[in-house]
Amino acid sequence: MRVLGVETSCDETGVAVYEAGAGIRAERLASQVEIHAAYGGVVPELASRDHIAKLLPMVENVLAEADITLGDLDAIAYTAGPGLIGALMVGGSLASSLAYGLKIPAIPVHHLEGHLLACMLEEAAPDFPFLALLVSGGHSQLIEVAGVGCYRIVGETLDDAAGEAFDKVARLLGLPYPGGPQLAALAERGNGARFALPRPLKNQGLEMSFSGLKTAMRLAIDSCRAADGTLGDEVRADLAASFQAAVVDTLTGKCRQALAATGLERLVIAGGVGANRALRASLAELGRRTGVRVYYPRPALCTDNGAMIAYAGWCRRAPGAKGLPRNVAKPPWPPDELTPP
Numbered sequence: 001m002r003v004l005g006v007e008t009s010c011d012e013t014g015v016a017v018y019e020a021g022a023g024i025r026a027e028r029l030a031s032q033v034e035i036h037a038a039y040g041g042v043v044p045e046l047a048s049r050d051h052i053a054k055l056l057p058m059v060e061n062v063l064a065e066a067d068i069t070l071g072d073l074d075a076i077a078y079t080a081g082p083g084l085i086g087a088l089m090v091g092g093s094l095a096s097s098l099a100y101g102l103k104i105p106a107i108p109v110h111h112l113e114g115h116l117l118a119c120m121l122e123e124a125a126p127d128f129p130f131l132a133l134l135v136s137g138g139h140s141q142l143i144e145v146a147g148v149g150c151y152r153i154v155g156e157t158l159d160d161a162a163g164e165a166f167d168k169v170a171r172l173l174g175l176p177y178p179g180g181p182q183l184a185a186l187a188e189r190g191n192g193a194r195f196a197l198p199r200p201l202k203n204q205g206l207e208m209s210f211s212g213l214k215t216a217m218r219l220a221i222d223s224c225r226a227a228d229g230t231l232g233d234e235v236r237a238d239l240a241a242s243f244q245a246a247v248v249d250t251l252t253g254k255c256r257q258a259l260a261a262t263g264l265e266r267l268v269i270a271g272g273v274g275a276n277r278a279l280r281a282s283l284a285e286l287g288r289r290t291g292v293r294v295y296y297p298r299p300a301l302c303t304d305n306g307a308m309i310a311y312a313g314w315c316r317r318a319p320g321a322k323g324l325p326r327n328v329a330k331p332p333w334p335p336d337e338l339t340p341p
């Protein structure tokens with residue numbers, strides 16, 4: 001069975017073909033960084049327009065690379081939410097129309113389920129159940145995953161998501177959009193012990209909070225500015241490294257507590273912040289200390305991509321599904337509303 005996956009929830013267009021037994025046959029990703037950089041963040045209208053312009057050529061390229069044609073597809077999966085409504089509508093409409101024309105099912109996929117299951121595309125895939133640390137631009141959640149569609153949120157952020165905090169602090173440091181990866185790169189050169197920043201809600205249950213840390217960073221940054229308002233290169237790198245260390249410590253502590261509270265023995269890292277090298281190293285160390293097995297998909301499977309949507313769609317395939325496709329764009333959509341396929 002071959003499933004085409006279409007991801008257009010935010011500022012990346014992702015298309016991939018997943019084939020049962022063979023894995024990902026081909027994939028393409030188009031970033032909109034250059035389009036949004038001038039505005040310092042994602043402009044939803046521009047995101048939708050770019051998805052429209054890029055999607056069909058990308059579908060053609062992916063099919064050509066997989067050496068198949070539209071007629072060889074058995075289903076088309078698309079991100080139905082959460083995400084930007086206009087951007088979701090582009091992918092959903094294209095996927096539904098193609099599926100209608102081809103008389104095959106269109107499968108709406110929950111974006112976070114895509115992230116949660118991306119680890120299954122790696123050779124060393126975890127068995128269920130596992131604890132997932134899902135850290136993206138819009139979400140920071142600890143989720144007990146008992147199987148496909150069996151998700152229990154055991155902890156989440158009370159305010160900003162971890163990726164959002166990375167992006168906002170990057171902006172305070174004068175780094176261009178998208179800030180998270182830029183801040184991480186700067187942090188590699190800095191001293192993470194130079195600034196004593198808070199570890200929010202440390203040892204206080206499984207909830208997280210990053211907005212106070214952001215304020216602490218704002219104060220630290222302002223206290224380091226020269227008379228003309230500028231920041232030296234070294235101090236910027238140290239500020240970035242100290243912030244990254246605070247986030248990594250906090251997330252590692254929350255994972256340790258959640259593993260102890262749930263008794264789970266596998267930890268999966270999912271979402272864009274999961275691409276962060278320092279976080280991966282810290283969680284690997286947690287695994288070594290506790291005997292918990294830690295799984296992290298390669299960075300390209302942590303950030304948004306079409307492959308995870310194609311795979312999640314395959315997990316939710318309903319053989320012989322009939323009827324007109326309904327394009328269900330659901331901008332907010334809590335993952336624990338999902339049920340098994």
Ligand code: KG4
Nearest residue numbers: 136137138163180184272273275276303304
């Ligand atoms: O999962 P994702 O690609 O999109 C969402 O579903 O939100 O996550 C994007 C988030 C952004 O906030 C981005 O700054 C952050 O992940 N991110 C990183 C890194 N790479 C991406 N944050 C820290 N370090 C990174 N290397």
Ligand code: ZN
Nearest residue numbers: 115136303304
């Ligand atoms: Zn995402």
